[in-house]
Structures are given as C-alpha cells and as structure tokens.
Amino acid sequence: MAELTNANMPEELQNDPRVPDDLKNNVFITSLDKIYNWGRKRSVWPMLFGLACCAIEMIATAASRHDLSRFGWELMRASPRQADLMIVSGTVTKKMIPQIVRLYNQMPEPRYVIAMGACATAGGPFKEGYNVVSGVDKFIPVDVYITGCPPRPEALLHSFIKLQEKIEKQSLRNVPWYRKGEEDVIPVPVLGPDLVDPRRAQEIKGKAEQIAEGQPAA
Amino acid sequence: MAEETTPPTSAEPAASKPAVPARPAAAAGGAKPTAAAKPAGHAAPKGPPLATLTPELAQLQQQFGESVIAPAPYVGVLVNDLGKLREVMTYVRDQLGFDMLANATAVDYIKEGYIEVVYHPQRSKGGEPITLKVRVPRGNDPVAPTEVAVPSLVPVYAGAEFQEREIYDMFGVRFEGHPDLRRILTWEGFYGWPLRKDWREPYYEGDTKPFESRWPGGHHQLAEERVPWQDNVNYPPGFDPLNFQANPDAGLYDSMLGGVPGVEVEPNGQAQRSPQPKGVGASVPVLDRNYNNLADDEELQTDQIIVNMGPQHPSTHGVLRMVVKLDGETVTDLKLVLGYLHRNHEKIGERNTWLHNIPYTDRLDYICGIANELGYVITVEKMMGIKPTERAEYLRVIMTELTRIESHFWAIGFLLNDLGAFYTPALYFITERDLILDLFESVTGSRLMCNYMRFGGVSRDLTEDQIMRARELAFERIPRKIDELEQLLTDNEIIKARTIGVGYLPAERSINYSLTGPCLRAAGVPYDIRRVDPYSIYDRFDFDIPVFYGADVYDRYRVRVAEMRQSLRIVQQALNQLDQTKPGDIQAGKKAYNHRVPAGQAYGRVETPKGELGFYLVSDGGQNAYRYHVRSSSFINLNSLKEMTVGQKVADAVVILGSLDIVLGEVDR
Numbered sequence: 001m002a003e004l005t006n007a008n009m010p011e012e013l014q015n016d017p018r019v020p021d022d023l024k025n026n027v028f029i030t031s032l033d034k035i036y037n038w039g040r041k042r043s044v045w046p047m048l049f050g051l052a053c054c055a056i057e058m059i060a061t062a063a064s065r066h067d068l069s070r071f072g073w074e075l076m077r078a079s080p081r082q083a084d085l086m087i088v089s090g091t092v093t094k095k096m097i098p099q100i101v102r103l104y105n106q107m108p109e110p111r112y113v114i115a116m117g118a119c120a121t122a123g124g125p126f127k128e129g130y131n132v133v134s135g136v137d138k139f140i141p142v143d144v145y146i147t148g149c150p151p152r153p154e155a156l157l158h159s160f161i162k163l164q165e166k167i168e169k170q171s172l173r174n175v176p177w178y179r180k181g182e183e184d185v186i187p188v189p190v191l192g193p194d195l196v197d198p199r200r201a202q203e204i205k206g207k208a209e210q211i212a213e214g215q216p217a218a
Numbered sequence: 219m220a221e222e223t224t225p226p227t228s229a230e231p232a233a234s235k236p237a238v239p240a241r242p243a244a245a246a247g248g249a250k251p252t253a254a255a256k257p258a259g260h261a262a263p264k265g266p267p268l269a270t271l272t273p274e275l276a277q278l279q280q281q282f283g284e285s286v287i288a289p290a291p292y293v294g295v296l297v298n299d300l301g302k303l304r305e306v307m308t309y310v311r312d313q314l315g316f317d318m319l320a321n322a323t324a325v326d327y328i329k330e331g332y333i334e335v336v337y338h339p340q341r342s343k344g345g346e347p348i349t350l351k352v353r354v355p356r357g358n359d360p361v362a363p364t365e366v367a368v369p370s371l372v373p374v375y376a377g378a379e380f381q382e383r384e385i386y387d388m389f390g391v392r393f394e395g396h397p398d399l400r401r402i403l404t405w406e407g408f409y410g411w412p413l414r415k416d417w418r419e420p421y422y423e424g425d426t427k428p429f430e431s432r433w434p435g436g437h438h439q440l441a442e443e444r445v446p447w448q449d450n451v452n453y454p455p456g457f458d459p460l461n462f463q464a465n466p467d468a469g470l471y472d473s474m475l476g477g478v479p480g481v482e483v484e485p486n487g488q489a490q491r492s493p494q495p496k497g498v499g500a501s502v503p504v505l506d507r508n509y510n511n512l513a514d515d516e517e518l519q520t521d522q523i524i525v526n527m528g529p530q531h532p533s534t535h536g537v538l539r540m541v542v543k544l545d546g547e548t549v550t551d552l553k554l555v556l557g558y559l560h561r562n563h564e565k566i567g568e569r570n571t572w573l574h575n576i577p578y579t580d581r582l583d584y585i586c587g588i589a590n591e592l593g594y595v596i597t598v599e600k601m602m603g604i605k606p607t608e609r610a611e612y613l614r615v616i617m618t619e620l621t622r623i624e625s626h627f628w629a630i631g632f633l634l635n636d637l638g639a640f641y642t643p644a645l646y647f648i649t650e651r652d653l654i655l656d657l658f659e660s661v662t663g664s665r666l667m668c669n670y671m672r673f674g675g676v677s678r679d680l681t682e683d684q685i686m687r688a689r690e691l692a693f694e695r696i697p698r699k700i701d702e703l704e705q706l707l708t709d710n711e712i713i714k715a716r717t718i719g720v721g722y723l724p725a726e727r728s729i730n731y732s733l734t735g736p737c738l739r740a741a742g743v744p745y746d747i748r749r750v751d752p753y754s755i756y757d758r759f760d761f762d763i764p765v766f767y768g769a770d771v772y773d774r775y776r777v778r779v780a781e782m783r784q785s786l787r788i789v790q791q792a793l794n795q796l797d798q799t800k801p802g803d804i805q806a807g808k809k810a811y812n813h814r815v816p817a818g819q820a821y822g823r824v825e826t827p828k829g830e831l832g833f834y835l836v837s838d839g840g841q842n843a844y845r846y847h848v849r850s851s852s853f854i855n856l857n858s859l860k861e862m863t864v865g866q867k868v869a870d871a872v873v874i875l876g877s878l879d880i881v882l883g884e885v886d887r
Binding site for chain 2: 048049050051052053055056057059060063064065078080090091093095096099103123125126127128129130131132133134138149150152190191192193194195196197198201202204205207208209211212
C-alpha cells in the first residue's frame with residue numbers, strides 16, 4: 001500500500017474548511033495510473049495451462065508451501081477467456097504451437113506471458129529437436145523470461161514480482177488495449193510438411209523456389 | 219556433476235571418435251552384406267557374432283524350420299518369412315506362453331539397406347523377454363513408406379497398435395492389416411521419416427556429438443544463424459505455403475466416422491463389445507432393449523457428437539488430446555492424438571554420447587526422473603559389462619523407491635482432482651512430496667531433474683545429515699502421511715461410488731494390451747519386474763507385490779497405496795543396511811567423460827512407478843548409441859484406454875485416464 005499512503009491527503013486539504021470532518025483522513029488522492037495498476041497487479045489470473053516438466057514446478061508453486069495466493073494470483077482458470085496471464089511452462093513443440101497461439105489470441109487484454117524455463121525461452125535441451133520451436137517468443141510476445149530447467153518455484157515467484165513491476169510502470173495513456181485500431185491477432189501457424197508461419201509465407205515460397213532451382217538459399 | 223563435465227581434453231583426441239561416414243541418401247542403395255553397423259576403423263571381425271538360441275527360441279526354430287527362424291546378430295532370432303510372422307507370433311504367444319508384447323521398435327541399418335523391426339514378447343508370469351526381428355528393404359525415397367509391408371501384429375497383441383504406428387511414423391515401415399495406420403507423434407503431412415539415419419533435422423550439425431561447430435573460432439553462434447531458413451524448419455524444394463491446404467485431422471475424423479473398424483482382436487472369450495454405431499450424424503437407437511421397437515421410432519433417435527478434449531484441458535494431465543464420440547453422455551468411441559510434447563528424445567539420443575543421455579532420461583517421466591535414469595544406466599552397464607559398487611546399489615534403490623512414493627502421491631492426488639475433489643487432496647500430498655524433493659535437491663542439486671546415476675555408480679554419496687533426513691522421512695513422516703491418506707480416502711463413500719467398477723479391463727485383456735505397472739497389478743496379475751526379472755539388488759529386500767483383483771479405478775488406487783507402503787519397507791531396509799557399505803565408494807572404476815560401449819544390442823527394463831520402462835540400445839562400438847529406443851509404459855498403457863472407456867460416461871473417461879497415471883513427457887518422448 002506504499003503508493004497510497006504516500007499519496008495521502010495533503011495537509012492543506014486536511015485543514016481546508018470545505019472538507020467535511022468525517023471525510024478527513026478518509027480521502028486519498030492518487031493518480032489514476034497508480035490505483036489502476038495497483039489493483040491489476042494483485043489480481044492477475046493465470047491460465048491453467050501446463051506443457052511439460054515446468055508445469056510440475058508451477059503446480060508446486062501454487063501448492064501450500066510456496067503459496068501463489070500470497071500474490072493474489074491463485075485463481076487459475078482453464079479457459080483463456082477468463083485468464084490474463086499465460087505461463088508457458090515447458091517445451092513448445094511444433095504440433096502444439098498452433099494451439100498456444102490460438103489460446104493467446106483468445107485471452108482478453110491486458111494479457112501477459114511468462115516464458116518459464118529454458119525450453120519456453122529458447123528451446124532448452126531439446127532445441128535441436130525437429131519438432132521443437134526454439135522459444136515461444138518466435139510467435140507470441142513474452143514479458144518475463146526465467147531460466148532454469150525447470151526453474152525452482154522461487155524463480156517462478158521472482159518472475160511474478162518482475163511482472164508486477166512491469167505492470168506498475170504501465171500507463172493508461174499508452175497501453176495498447178485502449179487504443180483505437182486493429183486488434184492484435186497473431187496468425188495461427190499451420191502444420192504442413194513443417195511448421196509454416198503465415199507471416200513468413202511469401203519468404204518461404206521464394207526460398208523453396210530457389211532451392212528447387214538448385215540455388216543456395218542464402 | 220562438476221567432476222564429469224570437463225570437456226574432452228587432448229588426452230582424448232578426436233581420432234578416438236568413430237569415423238563417421240557421410241550418409242547421403244543415395245549411398246544406401248546397394249545392400250552390402252557387411253558387418254552390421256560397424257563403422258570403419260574398428261577392429262571388426264567377419265560380421266557380428268550370431269546369438270545362441272535360448273530353449274524357447276530353439277523350440278520355435280524346430281517348429282518352423284531353419285529357413286524361417288535363423289539366429290540373428292548379437293541377440294534373438296530373425297524371422298525370414300514375413301508372410302509367416304503372424305503365425306510365428308501366435309505360436310510364441312499361445313504355445314510358448316509369451317503373452318505380452320513388451321516392446322516393438324525398429325532400427326534403420328542404412329548401410330545394409332534394410333530396416334529391422336524388433337519385437338520383444340515376454341511372459342506375464344515373468345522371466346526375460348525374447349527377441350524376434352524381421353527385415354524390410356528401406357528404399358531411398360524420402361517420402362514414400364517401405365514397399366514391403368510387415369504384417370501387423372495387432373490381431374495377436376493388441377498392445378502393438380500404438381507401437382506399430384510409432385514405427386510407421388518414425389521409420390516409414392508399412393504395416394499390413396493395421397486398423398488405423400496413421401502418424402502418431404508427428405502430424406499427417408510431415409515430411410520424411412525422422413528416425414531414419416539419412417533424415418536430417420533442420421538444425422543438423424553432425425551425426426554424433428560433441429559437435430565441432432558450437433564454438434567456431436571461439437565465438438558463440440546461434441543455431442538460427444547457421445541454417446538457411448533462420449529457424450528450426452525445413453521445407454521440401456518448391457513448397458508453396460500460399461497454395462497449401464493443411465488438414466492434419468482429416469484422417470482422424472475419417473477413422474471415427476465408421477469407415478475404419480475398431481481394433482480386431484482374436485476372440486479369446488473376452489470383451490464382447492456391442493457393435494459399433496455407424497458414426498456421427500447417423501441415427502442410432504437410444505435404447506438397446508427392445509420395447510416394442512420403440513428404438514425404431516423416429517422421435518426417439520439421437521445424433522452422436524464428437525468432442526475434443528485437450529490438448530489444453532484441465533483433466534488431461536498435460537497436452538494429451540482425447541477425441542471422444544458421445545451418444546448422450548456415453549462414450550461410444552475414443553481416439554487419442556499424441557505428440558503434442560514430442561521432443562525428439564530418440565533422435566537427440568542417437569546424436570548424444572552415452573553419458574549425455576542420462577539427464578535427458580530425467581525428462582521422460584518428469585515426475586520420477588531418477589527411476590528413468592536407473593533404467594538407462596543398467597541397460598548400458600549390461601552392454602559394458604560393469605557392475606556398480608555396493609554402496610551405489612543401495613543409494614540407487616533408496617532414491618528410486620523414494621521416487622516411487624513421490625510419484626504415487628502425485629498420481630493419487632491428481633486422480634482425486636479428476637474425481638472432483640479439486641486440489642485439496644493433491645495439496646495434502648504435495649507437502650510430503652516436497653520434503654522428498656528437498657532431499658533430492660540437497661543430494662543432487664535439483665528437485666526434479668536429478669542427473670544422479672552414472673555408469674557404474676552414482677554422482678554423490680549421502681552425508682550423515684542427509685541419511686538422518688531420509689530416515690526421518692522413511693520411518694516417521696511418510697508412514698504417517700499414508701495412514702492419513704488411507705483414513706481420508708480408502709473408505710470414502712463418494713470415492714467408492716465413483717470408482718468401483720469404472721474402467722474395468724480384465725487380466726487377459728490387460729496382458730494382451732501390454733498394460734504394465736500398477737494398472738496390471740490391479741487386474742490381478744502379479745507382474746512387477748523387481749520380482750519377476752530382478753535387477754539391481756532388489757532380490758535382497760523383503761517386500762511384497764501388492765495385487766488386487768477388481769481391475770477398476772478403485773483397485774488401481776489401492777495398489778498404489780499398498781505399493782507406497784512396500785516401497786517404504788524397501789527404503790527402510792536399505793537405510794538400515796547402508797552402514798554395512800563403505801562411505802564414499804560410489805563409483806566403480808574411474809569416472810569418465812567418454813564411455814565406449816562394445817558393439818551389441820540390449821533391451822533393459824525396470825519397474826518405474828508407471829510400469830515397465832525399457833531401453834532398447836544398439837551400439838556400433840562408438841561413443842554414441844546407434845539406436846536409442848525408449849519403451850515407455852505411459853505410451854503403451856494408453857493403448858487400452860479405449861477399451862476401458864467405451865461404454866462409460868464421459869465424466870468417467872477423465873477418471874479412467876487419471877487412474878492410468880500417464881505423464882506426457884514419457885508418452886510423447
């Protein structure tokens with residue numbers, strides 16, 4: 001509550017005769033940003049969404065010992081439409097990434113993403129695998145990355161604190177979700193002979209033609 | 219870990235690496251009858267030694283003649299006549315008593331030009347499995363499957379269904395007569411057959427590790443900078459994503475719309491299922507009973523619907539996708555879509571050195587990493603012919619059994635979760651589980667991915683303090699917790715009402731489906747590898763194999779509880795006997811970075827909390843595995859889910875899946 005006590009009622013207002021007595025010390029003045037972010041950062045609803053080993057540590061974080069609910073974040077929702085934080089907890093495979101992107105698109109703004117562990121960050125020990133996406137940030141924007149394989153529950157808690165810091169710094173004036181314009185929908189990748197990112201389709205077509213003609217695709 | 223991760227110094231020159239021949243696709247044409255998988259530079263005798271036949275295999279040879287059954291290199295027999303394979307396997311099952319197909323996999327011998335399909339049938343009464351192999355020409359087309367098809371063994375062993383699909387997916391071996399031969403771990407339309415030796419992943423650097431290119435000129439280089447597409451993708455020449463329609467699920471829905479019959483199983487008097495309804499959209503009677511042909515009445519007919527559960531679903535224990543066909547609330551058909559966590563364990567494992575693979579095995583069944591490591595190291599030790607020290611054996615047993623307790627806590631907690639007791643029981647058990655993980659962390663440095671085992675030993679000894687903690691857990695805390703668990707759950711009326719008789723699968727069918735682990739023992743089959751084919755030092759301890767006969771969800775729960783108590787007994791005995799061993803003596807021989815495994819083949823298996831975990835390893839004498847296959851119990855146990863679930867309510871499908879206790883890391887690998 002540090003922000004609120006700092007923004008307590010100024011002394012000149014407390015002495016102002018126009019302020020009724022019963023409102024003195026009961027009126028707080030703060031900026032809209034602060035009260036908005038203060039509420040938001042303590043009621044983030046993570047999505048009940050586990051991918052691999054890191055999900056086990058995520059559950060351990062939610063359990064009584066590490067106790068996620070101290071942060072006001074314990075309400076995990078299985079539906080993306082009720083969640084505003086996606087914890088990508090595990091190896092992102094090519095077969096799974098279309099679903100992950102779709103889930104991300106279904107989450108309402110404001111939404112955040114934590115890449116938990118080495119795999120979600122960059123592919124981890126399985127990076128060289130043919131079915132592994134080298135980091136979820138190839139497709140969806142990530143707010144906080146944590147290292148570890150898997151990260152300890154404390155590391156996940158640390159990432160929550162980092163995300164809270166990030167939320168605190170956002171301002172209503174420039175957050176994307178109150179702006180006019182197109183909705184930011186990420187095109188869902190397609191499973192073809194290999195994973196096809198629709199945003200790169202033109203480039204893929206060009207290179208595949210080059211290779212078919214025997215030129216090196218530089 | 220620190221003592222073994224020193225990079226290979228000049229004392230181990232690069233020349234000691236096996237000469238890796240370039241393996242272009244075209245070079246595999248001529249079927250040269252050379253030694254199996256011997257790289258140049260090794261003192262290769264004239265071909266690998268042929269296996270000596272066990273009595274059972276000799277009997278098999280006598281039955282079918284030497285032209286059909288011939289000794290294979292290293293181990294097992296070769297079935298030379300593909301047309302007789304099913305007949306041979308039926309004989310193996312019915313006459314020799316090998317009623318369970320433990321494992322089926324394939325090996326691509328690219329130089330010889332064939333793919334060898336390997337079967338490991340075993341007896342549910344115990345003993346070692348036998349090995350049968352067949353060979354098919356591999357062909358050089360990167361996309362087409364093999365021309366010659368292997369007869370599918372699904373009619374003989376129902377447990378072959380997923381395994382054959384996996385072989386098809388990974389090697390492109392066709393199986394004739396398979397009820398539903400589609401890709402299983404990758405997706406329909408995937409380019410190529412990933413585990414063939416000439417198939418290269420997009421980030422390909424070399425056939426074997428350690429790679430030279432990780433540190434070119436002393437500078438770090440990202441894999442993305444090295445490859446033409448700047449990403450982990452590879453497209454066939456001329457691929458046009460703009461004019462491309464992907465429909466990976468078409469085959470799946472076709473197979474559920476009545477076009478493909480269900481798994482044919484040879485009648486052995488069991489599981490007479492009602493005839494399958496025609497499919498979605500087709501009207502089927504509401505009532506089976508004949509009330510003056512009410513069912514024919516148009517108004518009482520109903521549609522079936524297909525519901526996708528997963529891969530993002532709170533009940534599927536990870537990224538599993540269950541596709542169920544529902545008639546009202548009743549499940550009439552079920553298909554599984556796997557591979558959402560397919561992390562290419564086997565392809566990476568064939569690039570890795572032998573030692574590299576130990577931490578990867580942790581990530582198979584990530585609930586009980588140490589148990590997986592044990593399976594891998596004892597298989598490699600079998601091939602290397604080394605034995606761990608006495609102290610290391612005890613430490614292995616203590617850690618593995620603690621893992622079993624921890625895993626069963628998890629399984630029961632989340633089974634209750636599926637039953638609707640949302641998180642409260644799970645939270646109770648996670649408390650104790652965390653204490654076990656604390657011990658793991660203080661010994662190995664990691665809670666889940668312990669990387670504890672080494673060939674011939676373990677990485678760290680237990681200190682006095684850690685032994686005291688283990689004793690407190692084993693003698694005080696965990697027994698108390700199990701008592702509490704039983705008090706709360708075992709006679710709980712709601713649990714009994716929801717679980718008794720649900721997910722029934724009788725013993726004969728379970729065996730035919732290659733079901734292993736607690737689920738098989740809940741069907742009355744006392745099959746536990748610790749007892750029927752003992753490994754490590756399990757023959758020294760006094761413990762029981764709990765068996766129940768209900769073959770339903772309730773007995774699977776009870777088996778797990780009873781097993782936790784037996785595991786505690788083992789840990790207690792092992793802790794008591796630990797002071798008879800020499801402290802610090804945890805590694806046989808010298809610690810080594812490069813291990814050389816003699817050329818050969820081995821199938822090793824252990825009893826993990828989920829069931830039988832097997833490793834089929836083929837070595838060509840180098841420092842990498844030529845073939846590295848994981849026989850995962852979670853994957854093969856899923857074969858039987860359909861038969862357990864069809865006819866039950868959809869809410870019970872979730873519970874039945876929970877009672878199988880699968881871990882997706884092990885299912886998809």
